[in-house]
Amino acid sequence: MRLTSKVLVSAFLACLVVLVPLGASATSTPTPSASPTAPTAPATPPDGAYIGVTLQNSGDDKAPIPGATLSVASASGTEVGEAVTDPNGRAFIAIPERGSYVVTLDTDTLPAGIQFGGSNKRTVDALLDGGNFAQFQIGVVEQAGPSLGERFSGAMVNGVKFGLIIALAALGLSLIFGTTKLTNFAHGEIITFGAIATYVANRAFGLPVILAIVVAVLASAAFGWLQDKFLWKPLRSKGIGIIAMMIVSIGFGLLLRNLFQYFFGGSRESLSQYVNQTRQSYGPFQLADKEIAIMAVSIVVLTITCVVLMRTRLGKSMRAVADNPALSASSGLRVDGVVRSVWVLGCALTGLSGGLLAVNSQVNFLMGFKLLLLVFAAVTLGGLGTIWGALIGSMIIGIMVEVGTLQIGIWPGVPSSIKEVGALVVLILILLIRPQGILGRAERIG
Amino acid sequence: MPADTTPTTDPLAGVANTPGVKKPDAILVGSSITRQFGGLKAVDVEHVEIQRGVITALIGPNGAGKTTLFNLLTGFDAPDTGEWSFNGQSLQKVPAYKVARRGMVRTFQLTKVLSRLTVIENMRLGATGQRGERFWSAPFRALWSGQEDSITERADELLARFKLDAKREDFAGSLSGGQRKLLEMARSLMVDPELIMLDEPMAGVNPALKQSLLGHVKSLRDEGRTVLFVEHDMDMVRDISDWVIVMAQGKIVAEGTPDQVMSDQAVIDAYLGAHHDTDITELDETELEQATEAELDQEA
């Protein structure tokens, strides 16, 4: 095993504070974006007040670190803006006024090979006029020049872990779609719900993280029950069409997202435990304890769920309802009861995926929405409504997103700042070539 | 129906009642058409010919592949193998809309009226070669209003013939099941087809309307069109069809005049079973339900 040398990456924060002219007229941006001033920052030092960050590897090469996402939140925790470092490792984030701000480095976006340790947050007091610089260091542990093999095994570990986490959410989505034919655009918010519930149980009620996840899963299950009871069931009874329901789910997603931001704020938060675990070597793989736990929990839960769906009466009823609701109803099946159970089970699985994501990285009000399309991609890839399809699709998407960023042979590697693009392209290709997915059956027409 | 009333000019007189038999003047000819869903061969037709200018019925139990065959012939579904031609021109890989333009128009088992368009708009849509349907001429009314008027005139005549003129301005969605069937039939006539293919024209029609519907189907033949229809209603088959083709498990198993087919013991035994007089649609659903219940009980 090669020795890893610890290198520090320092970040220089140049804070140039200029008062923003007040009384911006009504003709500002039409984006009713929640994070104020949707244009994060104009080119190079912007006109208004801003926080500038330069991320560079202060090791042997002083190389700038591009593609890392930094977000700035006010001291009260409201997100002010977000920026991605450019090829020079620089990023500018406009701030509305002087004050104290928290700069957070999204460790997930660091290039492969750089592993982050220590706190990823720094508080910046943007109080000075003119070109004053505030400098501080963010500790980063880097494996010096990892080989392709090491990067590949690292990406594989991340991909498998990510795939397993997505699989939980994808299975939830697939179950709900299978029985109700609803393409639920609010599914990402159920992931976020699970993550925030974990955070609240952990931070506000002081539960240990493991217990907090259990609470979050139960809360998500209850959330699923309530959703079906007070929203989807009444809509089904009303005979609302499937496209109309889809649009309702979009509205519901918007509602939840903004409620999350209202109560949770716009910042990224960490749980109280297992935040910065160093990875240990297991043969060719480097794994932190929490990563092993996340994968183990996912695999166990996925296995149990599949066995339940294959073996029990509930599972068979679900499939009967999925095949033909009218016929199931006429043969004495309580279709509404089955659909209710599906919502409860689907949301519990999805909530667990949110909880695990919270342990893996951080909690943010947008985290689920950002994953929504990847979950759609996974489910579509495997075949909408099929259990195994959701699992296989998730693994493929998870691994592809992570491994796709590696530069291998003539493949230039997907830039890590847009690593989801590959998965989305696959999603579209699959829809075109084999819309029923890998495992789906072609539908009979007429 | 006594055989001696058949006119001496019956084009099908002397045609043998064997499956896939050649017809003297076939408008539609198909060979080795197969379509598979999963492991199930839904359609497996070796040879079929439809005689021009007569009414041909296509019967068989549920799942026999009748509607699938309709879908394949009209381009709504693609077969795995096979070739078929209409008026001597191959229809292989011809998309559905072009099949219709060539003069072979179908209706659907579950009527497809355009609910939120008025009856007259439904009719106008049926006319082919409309200048106003082209994007660049659409904004200029002068380019298409003349044609639109003559289309409307033709549509009104057909509505009167099908006794739908009183409903002219109603939304098609407000019509009864039988009226929808009539509207769909009238609308397909706007295309002026040579061959009209009706998928279960009697399904969901109340008995009072059935007679007039039968009359309309016969009138199609009398004005020189060829009719091919799928039907479960044996009375209708017996009443109006000149020729009957029987399908089962995707294959054509018998052909002949209604009398020949109805008296064919093999047909009765194998495909109509002991339930000859019951409505087959109902029968199958009950059986399916029983099967599902049994399966669920077994699992419990």
Place this chain on the structure above:
Amino acid sequence: MDFGSILSAALSSALGPQAIVFALAAIGLNIHFGYTGLLNFGQAGFMAVGAYGLAVTVVTYDQSFWLGVVVALVAPVVLALVLGVPTLRLRADYLAIATIATAEILRLVFGAVETREVFGGSNGLTGFAKTFQDLNPYSGPLDLGIIRFRPDDLWSLTVGWILVALGCLFVWLLMRSPWGRVLRSIREDEDAVRSLGKNVFAYKMQALILGGVFGGLAGLFFAVKQASVVPSDYSTNITFYAYTALLIGGAARVLGPVVGAMIFWFLMAGIGAFFSQATAGSDPLIPTWAMSDIQASLVRLILVGLGLMLLMIYRPQGIFGDRKELAIDAR
């Protein structure tokens, strides 16, 4: 509480550039969804290629503004073709996912560090609107008492509302024609239309292109009006808000998108101003522990979500619509 300024903010938004952008985008969605039944969830992508079409042509490739305008209108056509050829055969919900994914891909690529040379990265591009600004004939502001527009806004408004009016006229002409009848029929049941000898795919493609061009026009206007393009302005939320505006005004009505966009922005700005006032100052109307000023800015967005749900459930025909001419499959 200063209701005058709240009303002023609401009215200037309802008549202002935001309403124009959303009216244009929603006119496009109306053609897609209202008339043809195509569930395009990627209108933000059409807007983005329109806006970037102009900006990239002028800034990156140093060509004239007018060539940029042409590119901005051709780009959505190309996107519609690329997107439509394969996806228009898909089921409605698959089309929705494919379009939303395409819009996201575009946004991510436009904002990527690696394509910064061309698209300007997350900071976007600026400095392409001078030709438009130079054409401004107004020298003084327009003061209507309660609302007031600066000369440059007034110029944007003039051009924008003329575009909206022409767009509505064009849609009206098209939708009363047999061409429009085919679209509405496809929305009802495309197999029926196919069985009557119409090339459904070609009509859907024409509708996708036409609606996409309106999306591109919205993006173009947006870019010119604020003199910059930034990738984060073309997020999926824009598409959802445009749907909300369309559903407020009523789908499948010529003026639905316009009325909807105006009401949407009247409410957005009005509610925003109300809550911002209610939480401002040292002794706010709503105590700080209940709502901070940042939270106040979110209330209107929460209400958008709630409003979209309630509209779809209780008034899918729009606020003014007649239930009988319901255009959406809500039964």
